[in-house]
Amino acid sequence: MERQSLFQRRREPLPSLAQACPDLTRWFSSDLGKEILTQQLALAQPLVEGLFGYHLMQASLASQVDFAACSRINHRFRLSPCEMSPSERCGGDALVEFEQLPLPSESIDVAVLHHLLDFSPHPHQVLREAARVLIPGGHMVVIGFNPFSLMGLTRMFRSASPYQRGNQLRAARLADWMNLLDLQAGAVERGFFRFPLQHRELLAKTAWMERMGNRWHLPCGGFYIIVARKEVARMRTIKLNWRGEKKPAISAVPSSPRVAARGRHNKNSR
Numbered sequence: 215m216e217r218q219s220l221f222q223r224r225r226e227p228l229p230s231l232a233q234a235c236p237d238l239t240r241w242f243s244s245d246l247g248k249e250i251l252t253q254q255l256a257l258a259q260p261l262v263e264g265l266f267g268y269h270l271m272q273a274s275l276a277s278q279v280d281f282a283a284c285s286r287i288n289h290r291f292r293l294s295p296c297e298m299s300p301s302e303r304c305g306g307d308a309l310v311e312f313e314q315l316p317l318p319s320e321s322i323d324v325a326v327l328h329h330l331l332d333f334s335p336h337p338h339q340v341l342r343e344a345a346r347v348l349i350p351g352g353h354m355v356v357i358g359f360n361p362f363s364l365m366g367l368t369r370m371f372r373s374a375s376p377y378q379r380g381n382q383l384r385a386a387r388l389a390d391w392m393n394l395l396d397l398q399a400g401a402v403e404r405g406f407f408r409f410p411l412q413h414r415e416l417l418a419k420t421a422w423m424e425r426m427g428n429r430w431h432l433p434c435g436g437f438y439i440i441v442a443r444k445e446v447a448r449m450r451t452i453k454l455n456w457r458g459e460k461k462p463a464i465s466a467v468p469s470s471p472r473v474a475a476r477g478r479h480n481k482n483s484r
Contacts, residue, residue, distance in 0.1 A: 273312060313334075405437055
């Protein structure tokens with residue numbers, strides 16, 4: 215039983231985002247957390263900068279970084295799941311429950327979700343709410359941890375580190391969820407190919423792993439960034455020219471295939 219518990223953790227219910235936010239905010243202030251945020255910001259800024267609209271919503275568990283600072287959208291706001299002291303505040307303009315966003319449908323042009331799906335007890339509902347408030351043609355930027363990485367392997371073991379208590383969501387699985395919500399996922403960006411070490415000097419010595427992963431575009435990065443576009447089929451009204459010379463042909467349509475077959479049989483028998 216002891217040997218089995220090293221590799222197979224019991225599926226314990228995750229705490230709410232409001233309860234997990236304080237510990238995760240402090241973890242992102244560590245040496246490992248700062249290195250990951252630095253790489254995430256370097257990869258996400260060019261992506262966010264190329265998205266346009268009127269309203270940008272940023273939802274993050276870390277207050278140390280602002281992914282929308284480079285955006286050309288004027289109205290930008292941040293949402294937070296918890297309220298903390300001024301020194302440890304998650305950095306949000308409003309405190310909300312991401313399972314039920316207090317925003318009208320189709321009102322946001324760009325939504326940035328930073329590790330919300332990794333630590334939410336209901337990640338599919340959080341994604342559904344973010345897709346609901348997104349306008350048709352809007353974009354969603356999702357940043358999450360990759361379970362198929364050196365960092366993801368360490369999350370299989372029991373540990374007191376906050377980042378190891380979340381969900382194991384693959385990028386491919388997340389793309390399937392997006393497809394069900396009319397979100398078309400684009401290319402996936404990955405980063406942090408090193409060991410998750412809490413030592414600044416050791417992280418600097420393993421920088422060669424970062425260069426190798428970026429050069430060969432390896433799929434084993436510690437985190438991924440997905441940009442998805444909301445595609446909703448619109449109904450187009452076809453106007454009929456009733457005043458023209460040629461009138462539209464109107465014929466009765468059978469209510470069922472059996473009635474249609476019976477009509478063809480009677481016509482052929484005549």
